[in-house]
Each structure stands twice: as C-alpha cells, then as structure tokens.
Amino acid sequence: MNDIKVMGCLKPTYNKSLILSRLGYDKHRTAISNESLRGIGRLITYAENTLSIMATYRIIDISYIDSPRVVLEDGTILSGKKLSELLKNSCQALVMGATGGAKIMELIEQLQVEGKMSDAVVIDAAASEITDSALDFVMSIVGQYLKPRGKFLTKMRFSPGYGDFEITQQKDFYRLLEAQNLGIKLNEACLLIPEKSVFAIAGICGEKE
Template identity: 60%
Template sequence: MEECKEAIAVDEIRIIKNIKPSYNKNLIYSRLGYSKIRTELSPDLAGDIERVIEKAENSLEITVAYRIMKIEGVDSPNVRLADDTVLSGRGLSGLLENCSEALIMAATGGHNIMALIDRLQKEDKMSEAVIVDAAASVITDAALDFTMDMVNQQLRSKGRLLTKMRFSPGYGDFDISLQKDFYRLLKGESLGLTLNDAYMLIPEKSVFAVAGISG
C-alpha cells in the first residue's frame, strides 16, 4: 500500500517524505539470482529472505522530490531546459522530442538503510546484507514509479500525458556527470544528499531521473 505525507512546496520543487511505495517483490528475487519460474526455494529459505526484506522495508525512509520544467528546445542529442540547463543523450532527446515539459525527479532511501547494510557486513552477515541491498534498490526505484503515477494522474485531468519511460544519469549515453545538474535543479542538499567527485550520490540508495510531458 502506498502511503505518504502531504507534499511540501519548496520554491517550485515538491517534496514528499516517508512514502511506502508499492513494488514488485519478484524484482528483488531476480536481483538475488532467483527465478520465479525456475527456482524452487525451501520454506525455510523463503521465510528467511522475506524476514530480511521486511527488515529493509522498515529501515527505509524514502523521500521523493520533483519539479516540472519547460523544455525550450530539443536538438539531438541535446535537450535545453527553461533555465538553459542542457541534458545530453540521444536516447533522452528521442524520448523528449515531442514533449513540451520535463519531469525532473529524485528518490532516496535515506541514511538508515545504508547503516543497516554496513552493520550487517561488519557482523559478517553477508547474505543478509546482499538481500537488504537488493530490496533497497528495488523499493527506492519504485518510489520513482510512485512519483510518475501521481504526476500522471494530475496531468490526465488536464488532457496531458507523461512518458512511460524515464532516463537516469549513467543509463546508455546519458552521462553520469549530469547528476550534478539534477542535484542543482532539485536542491539535493535539502534532501540530505551529497554528490562526490565521481558524481555518485550519497546515501547510495538514491536516484535521479527525467521523464517527458506532452499535450
């Protein structure tokens, strides 16, 4: 079940804290190398995995942030936003070529989940750490699905649509260095995020993405 507190406006940025997004648990098992069709887990192992996934759920403190920005122009591979930010990627420019606006978004699982993974590793509970890591990745990514679904419902009432796909820096030719632009556009520091010299987000279970709006 999806739960959230009321969205808070920070300038043109919307922030929603403490959400519990719906997610596909099979994706966690896939990350762990298990196939729903080909793998038969013993009841004991399945129960152990479920308990660790629940532990991950309870440790996540998911926050999402998003803003809608006008697209000034698309000239592949470049997409120019209203503030003159240029996002470059052929896949991205193809996605946004018929869009008038871009949905810029972020999701973070918070610091507690990384502290849990670190503690499990130090206690030599590596199997549990791997399960928590996989669950945190899947659930944090599902928070972007939550954000897109919420925004799409608002857009549909106005006869507009959000693209089904989204792109994140580091995907395809959408360079990881563009994390710095997302960080600036969404005021990443206000979300408790930092960006290191390799353009990696801290805490690790954090992700930026962009989708397009048409109509």
C-alpha cells in the same frame, strides 16, 4: 506545478518479484525453498522498516531538442541520444529524485562487518528496489495531475548513467531539485550519497498550459 515538491515518510508499493530478480532469481529457472523465501521476506520487511524514503520532483519546460541535446527552459543542457529520443514528443520534463536515507546503508555495513553477507545482499537489493519504487509513486501522482489537463507521461524514465546519458549529469539534477534539502550529497565521481538515492527524468506530452 513548476515549483520543487518534496514528499517525506513515503511507503511506496513495490514488487517483491523485482527484488528477487535483483538477487538473480528466475521463477522459471531457479528453485528456491519456501523456508528461504520466508527468510528473504523477513529481510525485505526489515529493509522496508529501516528505509526513510523521501522524494522530490519538479516540472520544467523543454525549450528545444537537437539530438543528442535536450535544452531546458532554464538553460540546462542534458545530453543523450536515447534521452532525446524519449523526450522527442514532450513539451515538458518531469525531473525527480528519491532517497532511502542514511540508516539503511548503516544497516548494510553493520551486517557486512558481522559477516552476514547474504543478509546484507538481500537488504541491499530490497533497498534499491523500494527506493526506486518511490519514483513510480511520483510518476503516479504527477500522472493523476496531468490527466485532466490532457497531458500524459512517457512510460519510461531515464537516470544519469544510462547509456550515453552520462553520470556527470547528476550535477544538473542535484541543482534542479535542490537535492541537498533531502540530505543527499554528490561526491567527486558524481555518485549520490546516501547510496540508495536516485535521480530520473520522464517526458510530459501534450500542450503547455
């Protein structure tokens, strides 16, 4: 399973309450009418139908960890204290990425041009959460593969830009995943294009095969 896997036309399950949280709603503190909820629900569905989600992943051995450095089998060096802590009991790493495609950003930009800023904000939040949910799907698939082999994934995953896991390390993920095959580009600031794209890493615990 060390080869790069690519999955297209994904419709990952997602938690609508997390989209509401991205919008600043707190069910214990924020009052929102049923009419508003229905409107938000329609926009979330609109976002879901506009997204064209693809995901990719690979499993790679970890050679050694010398905090904050994590050295992968191909010589790639990742760096981050929290990252090395996450992976300290892992013999391998799951490197993964997902993208929502270009059309969703075109929709958001069009809504902004039309002055429909509130709609654009909801679509943006929904697109972010749904695309991120594709990584949950990847972890679920890989977790099922690992279980009969006596292995398991760390519960958490980290993305470049989290804490001292610097955004510049997107370059390593881009190369490891050959992300250009998903239509993803990396700009000079190491930001992903389309914007609704994400990379992450999780640990695999258990003995190597």
